[in-house]
Amino acid sequence: MSNEENGNNISRRKFIKGVGVGIAGSCVLPSLEQSAIAQAKEGGDAVHGGKELLSLTVNGKPVRVLVEPRMTLAELLREKLQLTGTKIVCNQGACGGCTVLLDGHAVYSCHMLALDAAEREVTTIEGLMTGEELHPIQQAFVDKDGYQCGFCTPGQVMAAQALLLRHPRPTREQVLEGMSGNICRCAAYPKILESALAAAEKIRKS
Ligand code: FES
Ligand code: FES
Incomplete structure (x- = not known):
């Protein structure tokens, strides 16, 4: 089954978009x-x-x-x-x-x-998003199930972005060190690590 057909993936994609709504008009003040x-x-x-x-x-x-x-x-x-x-x-x-x-x-x-x-x-x-398109890091977190409750996820994604700006080809140790300031109470660390490494590869290939 493709990702688009998989209802679970669709809802997860919607979820990770949901943590990123509000950019349009965000600077319009009363x-x-x-x-x-x-x-x-x-x-x-x-x-x-x-x-x-x-x-x-x-x-x-x-x-x-x-x-x-x-x-x-x-x-x-x-x-x-x-x-x-x-x-x-x-x-x-x-x-x-x-x-x-x-x-x-x-x-x-x-x-x-x-x-x-x-x-x-x-x-x-x-x-991070371009229009409706998820950033490669966001997409990698969806693809690799890099979260459970998702509450820490925006912070994890931004920490991964900062890390990849410094280290486009990070080692596993660099990811662990670079994201060590971000706590996940669900302990989804193995998947978060996998997501960051997959994001790096995705960005290099794009
Ligand atoms: S909410 Fe800012 S470091 Fe925890
Ligand atoms: S996914 Fe629940 S706190 Fe990280």
Whole structure:
């Protein structure tokens, strides 16, 4: 039976897409927010009502948004930009569930302030897809059953992306080391390892 015929695979593909919805229109802010940004700019002062004007790039799109200084990058992505593919799991920099790329490097987005991403390039799980097409890493996780409950999966995929940017031909040891900051409570590690290695091969052949 082909993948397309296999209902299980289809539902798994839909699942992994589901952790990446929200890119389109993610940078469209409510008009009140837009006008507050305009006022902040006119005043020549980044501070507005205790918030600060933050400019950064998210998934290739420029974003300007008012944020409280205490807001984390994970909160910004999920609550302001509706990029809910990034998960907040431990919320204390201990599990890797919230991993995103910052200028191509994996970071725990729950563990850094949104303001520290000013003028930088953030990539989330939503930014990996091309239209409806899964990124090769996402596809490899589907093909290799690289998850069980899936809660850690967006972070695992982003950690794999960071790893493969550094090591296009990773050894098994490099994968283990590169993804050691991402905990899977379902202990799906053998399949996650297999998925990352398969993704590397898929990308090399593409
Ligand atoms: S949720 Fe950020 S490291 Fe666990
Ligand atoms: S698949 Fe369940 S936590 Fe990793």
